[in-house]
Amino acid sequence: MCIACRNRESQHSLFRIQFEDNRVVPYRGYGRSAYICRGCAADRKRLQKIVKRYRLDESQLVEVLKELNTDG
Numbered sequence: 001m002c003i004a005c006r007n008r009e010s011q012h013s014l015f016r017i018q019f020e021d022n023r024v025v026p027y028r029g030y031g032r033s034a035y036i037c038r039g040c041a042a043d044r045k046r047l048q049k050i051v052k053r054y055r056l057d058e059s060q061l062v063e064v065l066k067e068l069n070t071d072g
């Protein structure tokens with residue numbers, strides 16, 4: 001389930017991330033993971049909701065999503 005819009009998508013269309021303190025990093029196979037769908041990853045307003053809720057750094061989150069996107 002996407003943490004921004006709470007829609008259930010197939011895992012294929014979701015980016016898997018994990019939280020490390022107030023940062024988000026690509027999922028490394030352990031720890032607390034979360035999903036963000038491609039629609040939300042491209043939507044600044046929805047990302048800002050997550051940023052507030054989890055007290056993240058917005059530019060850092062955007063960078064990670066960009067990185068995941070280019071990985072395919």
Ligand SMILES: [Zn+2]
Nearest residue numbers: 002005037040
């Ligand atoms: Zn979403």
